[in-house]
Amino acid sequence: MASDDVKLIGAWASPYVMRPRIALNLKGVEYEFLEEKFGSKSELLLKSNPVYKKIPVLLHGGKPICESLIIVQYIDEAWSGHSILPSDPYHRAVARFWGHYIDDKWFPALTGISRAPTDEAKKEAIEQVFAGLKFLEEVLEKSGAGKPFFGGDTIGYIDIALGSHLGWLRATEKLSGLTYLDESKTPLLVCWAEKFSAHEAVKCVMPETDKLVEFAQMLKAKFSAPPSK
Amino acid sequence: MGEKGVKLFGTWASPFSLRVELALKLKGVEYEFMDEDLQNKSQELLHYNPITKKIPVLVHNGKPLAESTVIVEYVDEAWPNGYRIMPQDPFEKAQARFWAHFIEDKCLKAVFPVYTSTGEELNKAVKEAQETLKALEKALEGKKFFGGETIGYLDIVAGWMPYLIRMTEELAGVTVVDAGTLPLLNAWFDDFLDVDVVKSSLPPKDKLYAFNRARREKLQSGQKAH
Numbered sequence: 357m358a359s360d361d362v363k364l365i366g367a368w369a370s371p372y373v374m375r376p377r378i379a380l381n382l383k384g385v386e387y388e389f390l391e392e393k394f395g396s397k398s399e400l401l402l403k404s405n406p407v408y409k410k411i412p413v414l415l416h417g418g419k420p421i422c423e424s425l426i427i428v429q430y431i432d433e434a435w436s437g438h439s440i441l442p443s444d445p446y447h448r449a450v451a452r453f454w455g456h457y458i459d460d461k462w463f464p465a466l467t468g469i470s471r472a473p474t475d476e477a478k479k480e481a482i483e484q485v486f487a488g489l490k491f492l493e494e495v496l497e498k499s500g501a502g503k504p505f506f507g508g509d510t511i512g513y514i515d516i517a518l519g520s521h522l523g524w525l526r527a528t529e530k531l532s533g534l535t536y537l538d539e540s541k542t543p544l545l546v547c548w549a550e551k552f553s554a555h556e557a558v559k560c561v562m563p564e565t566d567k568l569v570e571f572a573q574m575l576k577a578k579f580s581a582p583p584s585k
Numbered sequence: 586m587g588e589k590g591v592k593l594f595g596t597w598a599s600p601f602s603l604r605v606e607l608a609l610k611l612k613g614v615e616y617e618f619m620d621e622d623l624q625n626k627s628q629e630l631l632h633y634n635p636i637t638k639k640i641p642v643l644v645h646n647g648k649p650l651a652e653s654t655v656i657v658e659y660v661d662e663a664w665p666n667g668y669r670i671m672p673q674d675p676f677e678k679a680q681a682r683f684w685a686h687f688i689e690d691k692c693l694k695a696v697f698p699v700y701t702s703t704g705e706e707l708n709k710a711v712k713e714a715q716e717t718l719k720a721l722e723k724a725l726e727g728k729k730f731f732g733g734e735t736i737g738y739l740d741i742v743a744g745w746m747p748y749l750i751r752m753t754e755e756l757a758g759v760t761v762v763d764a765g766t767l768p769l770l771n772a773w774f775d776d777f778l779d780v781d782v783v784k785s786s787l788p789p790k791d792k793l794y795a796f797n798r799a800r801r802e803k804l805q806s807g808q809k810a811h
Contacts, residue, residue, distance in 0.1 A: 407687060407720055421679045423686055433675035445662035446648055452655045457636065491636055 362387040363415040365401050367394065369571050371520040372424040373412040374561050378516050379431040381557035382438040425455045428516055441513050451506075451513040454495065458517045462488035466521075466528065466536075485536060492518060493542040504551045511555060519552040527568035588647030591616035594630045595641045596623060597788050598796055600745030601653040602641035607741050608660040610782045611668040654685055657741055671738050684724045684731070685742040691717050692746070699761060700753045700797075701804050711759050715766055725769040729776055736780055747774040748787055752794060756801055 364380070364387050366373030380387050392398060392411055404413045404420035414421045414430065421430050432440040441448050465484035472478035495514070499506055506514035529535055539546045553562055591609065593616050595602020609616050621630055621640055633649035634642045642649055643656045645663065650656050661670035672678050695717035698710035724731055724739060731739035746762075751774065754761055764771050777783060 416676075419676055421676070421683075423683055426679050426682045426686065429682070430675055430679040433678065445659055446645070446650070448662065449650050449655050449659035452658065453650065453652050456652050456655065461637070 361415075361417055363390055364388070365390045365392060365398070365404065365413040365415070366411045367392045369523075369563055369568060370411060371524055372410075374520040374523075374558075374563075375424040375516050376412050376414055376427040376431060377561040378511070378520070378557050379428045379440055381561070382440060382511060383431060383435040384437060385431070385435055424520075425459065425513075425517060428513065432513075438510065440507075440511075440516070442507075454492070454506075454514045455517045457488070457491075458514075458521070462492075463521060466525070469528075469532070482534070486541065489536065489542050489545060493545050496544045496548060504548065506548075511552065511557060515548075515552055519549070519558065522549055522553060523563045523565060523568050526565040527572060530565060530569050531572060588644075590646070592619060592644040593617070593641060594619045594621055594627075594633065594644070596621050598793060599640060600749060603786060603788075604653045604741050604744060605641045605643055605656050605660070606786050607736075607744060607782060608657045608670060610786060611670065611736075612660060612664040613667060614660070614664055654689065654742055657738060661738070669737070670732075670741070672732070680724070681731070681737070681739045684721065684739050687721065688739075688743055692721065692743075696746075696750060696753065696761075699757055699759065700801060702757075703805065707757060707759060711761055714761050718762065718767055718770055722767060722769040725773055730773065736777065736783075740777060744777065744783065746770075747777045748793075750774075752797060756794070756798060 362380070362385055364373070364376055366377070366389065368391065377389075390398070390400065392401060397409055401411065401413060402409055404415060405411075405422045408422065410422070412422075412424055412427060414427045416430075416434065421427050428440060441451055462485065465481045465488065468481040469478055469485070472481050492514075496506055499508070503509055505511050506518070511519075525536055529537075537546050537549055552558055591614055593602060593605055593609070595605065595618065597620055606616075606618070619627070619629070621627060623640070626638065630640065630642060631638055633644055634651045637651060639651065641653050641656060642651050643659070644650075645659075650659055658671060672681055695714045699707065699714050702710045721743070728734075730736050731743060750761055760766075762771050762774060778787075
């Protein structure tokens with residue numbers, strides 16, 4: 357049936373692609389994963405997301421949905437079963453707020469570290485990353501009361517939004533030598549990261565840190581190599 | 586705990602706190618507006634939003650929320666009876682959220698250079714703004730408002746455009762949106778500004794223009810100093 361037809365356009369290394377995959381896994385929805393080849397964009401991708409031409413794109417009965425956290429919300433609303441967002445409007449809004457914070461403030465600070473033009477800017481970016489993690493540690497503590505996830509006993513929206521970045525966070529730690537998830541600073545997050553990564557809806561789609569490190573080194577070599585004529 | 590009612594921290598000029606005001610008014614919710622001085626933020630604001638320290642912040646029965654688009658969705662869910670702000674269907678909702686993201690991510694950035702530039706830079710900025718805004722017209726096809734027959738979430742999120750782009754056009758002496766270049770958006774500008782709740786909520790025109798005239802001059806003289 358066309359309405360049951362679920363496809364996801366993505367790539368193994370993308371934290372954004374991980375998000376709808378986790379959501380679909382949590383809902384027990386079967387889907388076809390259409391892996392994009394690195395360096396080129398498929399016709400289907402360009403047709404399905406003409407505005408951004410980016411992955412992930414969810415195709416449900418042929419209809420495209422774009423933007424990872426929007427896709428996650430769509431999945432939560434279109435399929436019953438495991439609830440990804442809380443049921444209470446206030447807590448839903450808080451979860452959405454943290455989704456925005458993670459994507460608009462925290463992650464750009466993380467990627468900004470290596471791109472910082474001055475030592476001062478680099479220091480500021482690092483501080484922002486740690487400050488953000490501290491905020492998130494407090495959220496986990498408050499929502500928790502000893503619960504393993506931001507969503508309580510089970511994975512929820514904030515878990516997915518933050519957890520999808522763990523692969524690259526660990527790869528960045530390996531490449532830079534800096535520890536971001538530090539037990540002395542954010543013990544709850546360290547514990548959470550392990551539980552999240554081991555969850556059955558996550559572990560099959562979490563990219564291996566070493567593979568990401570290799571990928572990052574390949575990218576660096578490719579883009580810093582002199583252009584061939 | 587025990588704190589009852591609705592408080593909105595914003596500024597008279599902010600299009601972001603305006604979004605929340607429109608949502609609250611559409612729902613018929615009474616609220617207290619706390620007009621902030623952004624150069625001298627109140628202790629209350631900083632207490633309620635220590636994370637980003639920005640407006641708008643909605644405080645509902647003592648519980649704070651930040652991020653204007655998040656707050657608008659919250660208002661729709663917290664007062665479920667009455668005016669419908671979000672679409673019902675999950676796919677329609679996803680579309681509305683997608684375009685809201687596009688507006689936040691691309692449109693404001695595309696229009697700002699029109700506000701600040703002069704000469705050849707300004708002409709270039711106008712063309713780029715038009716290109717960006719053209720994409721948004723897709724969401725208006727076959728409809729009077731983004732929300733259909735009546736204004737909804739996406740109209741609210743896009744609501745800064747009709748009055749701020751028109752103002753920018755006047756201050757900069759250019760045309761960005763008209764029937765020739767962006768016909769759907771042009772028509773929507775007029776229809777949106779004609780909605781009663783919008784008319785009664787917009788910041789006073791003279792005050793807004795004076796404020797922006799001064800701000801624009803400051804930004805441009807700052808640029809010349811380089």
